[in-house]
Amino acid sequence: QSALTQPASVSGSPGQSITISCTGTSSDVGSYNLVSWYQQHPGKAPKLMIYEGSKRPSGVSNRFSGSKSGNTASLTISGLQAEDEADYYCCSYAGSSTLFGGGTKLTVL
């Protein structure tokens, strides 16, 4: 099993939208509607932002949205704000195991 593939970094200006991709295989992302996304600020525990592909937990801003097409899941953040600057990780069920992506560092310019 290999980690899910994410871009190492993305950036955007305040107010803009960005999308982070997460590419897996037909054995994980492509087979299950169990993709989640986590935001992690330095020195903090990860925070769940999206689960089951596109659902938002209570309290998470509707500026965060998730989608999936084939073996690739995506996280879109609209109306970028300074506090969105963080590392983002995707995660997928892979049939009796779980995989994380390598992480994407989001820089708000």
Next chain:
Amino acid sequence: QLQLQESGPGLVKPSETLSLTCTVSGGSISSSSYYWGWIRQPPGKGLEWIGSIYYSGSTYYNPSLKSRVTISVDTSKNQFSLKLSSVTAADTAVYYCATPGIATLDVWGQGTTVTVSS
């Protein structure tokens, strides 16, 4: 509101066994259809899923760690634990416990740093 707290030694010698405990508060570890999991993060690196235990006792492990990992539940103490044997410097990381799903982790502990060094 469910809360998790990791505890255990911060320093482990190479070749020894790393043992951590996650204490659950705000709910019973045996009364919900939850997975109780462990995730780690080496310094400056990404998250790695170690394994999970279902409330029924079924266990699921990362294939790359399976030969060295044991996750168990102690319902009397409302805790679940991680044992990782034959550790090396590569096992140095922040270790987190989390729940409730096997891939939907809405509640996390604060994390505990474990260093493997002689």
